[in-house]
Amino acid sequence: VEPVILTDIPFAPGNDEILTRFHLASDDAEAEVALDLAATARGMARPKAMYRSAYIEARDPGSVTIDGIAFPSRVLSVNLEPVHKVFPYVATCGVEMWDWFQTIHDPLESFWADTLMVMALRTAIEACARHTRAHTHAGPTSVMQPGSLEDWPLTQQAPLFALLGDPAAAVGVRLSESFLMIPTKSVSGLRFPSETGFENCQLCPREICPGRRAPYDSELYARKYSLSS
Numbered sequence: 001v002e003p004v005i006l007t008d009i010p011f012a013p014g015n016d017e018i019l020t021r022f023h024l025a026s027d028d029a030e031a032e033v034a035l036d037l038a039a040t041a042r043g044m045a046r047p048k049a050m051y052r053s054a055y056i057e058a059r060d061p062g063s064v065t066i067d068g069i070a071f072p073s074r075v076l077s078v079n080l081e082p083v084h085k086v087f088p089y090v091a092t093c094g095v096e097m098w099d100w101f102q103t104i105h106d107p108l109e110s111f112w113a114d115t116l117m118v119m120a121l122r123t124a125i126e127a128c129a130r131h132t133r134a135h136t137h138a139g140p141t142s143v144m145q146p147g148s149l150e151d152w153p154l155t156q157q158a159p160l161f162a163l164l165g166d167p168a169a170a171v172g173v174r175l176s177e178s179f180l181m182i183p184t185k186s187v188s189g190l191r192f193p194s195e196t197g198f199e200n201c202q203l204c205p206r207e208i209c210p211g212r213r214a215p216y217d218s219e220l221y222a223r224k225y226s227l228s229s
């Protein structure tokens with residue numbers, strides 16, 4: 001199945017939202033410079049995303065084969081038990097913003113630009129999820145991302161990218177030698193139908209994380225994913 005490529009995702013945050021994200025009031029001395037920077041970003045940002053439908057061909061207790069590519073992971077294997085079709089995806093703030101960010105050296109402006117890239121990435125993730133929901137009849141979905149759990153490490157970015165095809169050509173996201181995505185403000189993963197809802201964070205004991213989306217459940221692994229369960 002050919003990937004869906006979204007390259008025309010609008011990015012138009014309002015000034016109020018931007019100032020809130022920058023922790024500035026409109027009458028702060030830095031507000032004007034900050035909003036000028038944001039206006040530049042708005043004009044040039046091209047957030048992007050791609051995803052495709054893929055099919056589970058084989059599974060065993062410790063791995064899943066999707067369109068001929070093996071993904072060794074116990075958690076993935078259990079989460080995909082009731083599922084036949086999955087949606088690998090990558091979303092990014094876009095190389096345009098990333099290149100622009102490299103030219104900014106002032107620490108405060110660099111913080112603002114970084115915040116704007118995160119906002120653009122969030123826009124791309126939401127556009128990708130919306131498009132998947134509207135065009136695939138997947139129903140409620142959850143996602144898993146390589147590197148979030150020891151069980152599905154960052155090195156699994158390589159087969160995930162292979163499953164997607166050519167993210168570098170399609171949306172400008174490539175993998176470094178250490179399997180990090182460039183632009184760094186990119187997210188990749190596997191979306192799958194899920195009635196119960198799954199968050200990596202449920203299995204992640206990290207105590208301080210600003211991105212946490214669900215409480216850590218210290219017994220969930222033993223309850224649901226242990227091979228003896």
Ligand code: SF4
Pocket residue numbers: 148200201202204205206209210211212213
């Ligand atoms: S708690 Fe934080 S580090 Fe752990 S999976 Fe969730 S977002 Fe990732």
